[in-house]
Amino acid sequence: MNFEELGLSPEIVRAVTERGYTTATPIQEQAIPHILMARDVIGLAQTGTGKTAGFTLPMIEILAGGRARARMPRSLILSPTRELAAQIAENFDIYGKYHKLTKALLVGGESMGDQIKLLERGVDVLIATPGRLLDLFERGNILLNDIKVLVIDEADRMLDMGFIPDIEKIVSKIPPMRQTLLFSATMQPEIKRLADKFLSNPRQVSVAPPASPALTVSQSLVWTTSRKKKEVLEALNKREDVKNAFIFLNRKRDVDELAKFLKAKGYSAAPMHGDMVQSVRTVTLQQFKDGKITLLICSDVAARGLDIQGVSHVFNYDLPFNSDDYVHRIGRTGRAGLTGRSLSIAVRDEDEKYVESIEKLIKRAIPVETMEVKDEARPPRREKPEPRAEKEADDSSGMAHGATNQRRAEKFSHRQQKPAVRNNRPPRQDDDEGPNNLSGDDIPAFLRR
Numbered sequence: 001m002n003f004e005e006l007g008l009s010p011e012i013v014r015a016v017t018e019r020g021y022t023t024a025t026p027i028q029e030q031a032i033p034h035i036l037m038a039r040d041v042i043g044l045a046q047t048g049t050g051k052t053a054g055f056t057l058p059m060i061e062i063l064a065g066g067r068a069r070a071r072m073p074r075s076l077i078l079s080p081t082r083e084l085a086a087q088i089a090e091n092f093d094i095y096g097k098y099h100k101l102t103k104a105l106l107v108g109g110e111s112m113g114d115q116i117k118l119l120e121r122g123v124d125v126l127i128a129t130p131g132r133l134l135d136l137f138e139r140g141n142i143l144l145n146d147i148k149v150l151v152i153d154e155a156d157r158m159l160d161m162g163f164i165p166d167i168e169k170i171v172s173k174i175p176p177m178r179q180t181l182l183f184s185a186t187m188q189p190e191i192k193r194l195a196d197k198f199l200s201n202p203r204q205v206s207v208a209p210p211a212s213p214a215l216t217v218s219q220s221l222v223w224t225t226s227r228k229k230k231e232v233l234e235a236l237n238k239r240e241d242v243k244n245a246f247i248f249l250n251r252k253r254d255v256d257e258l259a260k261f262l263k264a265k266g267y268s269a270a271p272m273h274g275d276m277v278q279s280v281r282t283v284t285l286q287q288f289k290d291g292k293i294t295l296l297i298c299s300d301v302a303a304r305g306l307d308i309q310g311v312s313h314v315f316n317y318d319l320p321f322n323s324d325d326y327v328h329r330i331g332r333t334g335r336a337g338l339t340g341r342s343l344s345i346a347v348r349d350e351d352e353k354y355v356e357s358i359e360k361l362i363k364r365a366i367p368v369e370t371m372e373v374k375d376e377a378r379p380p381r382r383e384k385p386e387p388r389a390e391k392e393a394d395d396s397s398g399m400a401h402g403a404t405n406q407r408r409a410e411k412f413s414h415r416q417q418k419p420a421v422r423n424n425r426p427p428r429q430d431d432d433e434g435p436n437n438l439s440g441d442d443i444p445a446f447l448r449r
Helices: 011-018 026-035 051-063 081-097 112-121 130-138 155-160 164-170 189-198 224-241 253-266 278-289 323-330 350-364 402-417
Strands: 041-043 077-078 103-106 125-128 149-152 180-186 203-206 218-222 245-248 270-271 295-298 313-316 340-347
Touching: 011 081, 011 149, 026 041, 026 051, 026 203, 041 051, 051 077, 051 081, 051 180, 051 313, 077 130, 077 164, 081 103, 081 125, 081 278, 103 130, 112 130, 112 189, 125 130, 125 295, 130 155, 130 164, 149 189, 155 164, 155 180, 155 189, 164 189, 180 189, 224 253, 224 313, 224 340, 253 270, 253 295, 270 278, 278 295, 313 323, 323 340, 323 350, 340 350
Parallel strands: 041 180, 041 203, 077 125, 077 149, 103 125, 149 180, 218 340, 245 295, 245 313, 270 295, 313 340
Antiparallel strands: none
């Protein structure tokens, strides 16, 4: 279906067309008409299906007529991560370029003073992570009693990150007469409870089975040992035609370590995880988008929602503890109809349970590939150095070794003949000389009698 048929304004259609899109994705085709009719919507869609534009486009249409008052935003979008919040804000910039909507991005790691100034001017669209929003609300810098549209994006990720109590607290401050949109990749019991509590007679739209990987992504699995994981990753990277790739790990400290290893090997690699300051994360992500960085080594902070077109590969250096995260990770490639490649490295006797859980979730086995990796060459064993030879005379004399040995013998003989002096007393005779060796004056007088 074309965007003109969805009931969007010519200005929005023009902005979308200039972006290179002419046909709506299935989630956009199903969700946009309901949102334009002011219905509550539950959207179930796998990552990479265009759901962000599925709610930003109709929101621009709804908010086009009106003006926000100071500290009272007209709409609120809750996002689990700073990167996803920034991406949503970018969507409003792209598709709302012919409208005069104002927006503010409230995330941690950025200047709170600058964010307060934007709120005081009044914003039509407020995009926020739960923690920073509550901070500013409790300080009295923001009022939520004029919210007309509420969006809870990546609800299952919110659940995983422990944000559900914060969301419940935020929603309790918002007027009940509002339109609520909830998007999630899965409908877990806790998400369903949240939807039943906050949404009124919602329309549910779904474009794929929950937690199903995109068919455009080719998956493979390589078994190895812990000691060989780095070598396997490097071998896979050399074998595959890698244009750019996400490399996912479970622990932040391992992210930094692997990034150093790859950079030392000459790869264009950079780390990205939650302990990094926001300004560094933003710059790193932009460099990856611009092609200045080829390999982005990251934790699951980058697994959800980031829409970077043309990513050729995803490597699971560590298999995720949560099988749902596997689907979200590999969804970074094969987006917007393009093909992608996913390769996972698993350790024998450690990762069998995770592989089994993933295959049970996606309802199919992951093809296994063999990868022969030679052991790293060990440094040669250091031999015990030979005794340092004495300085030899000219061999032409024919006396080099003999003369040297003679000098050493004479030196040793001289050392043996030299009496040792102890406390300025004459040396005591050794026992093996015996009394029969005594003669002359050495015999005591009483014996000579």
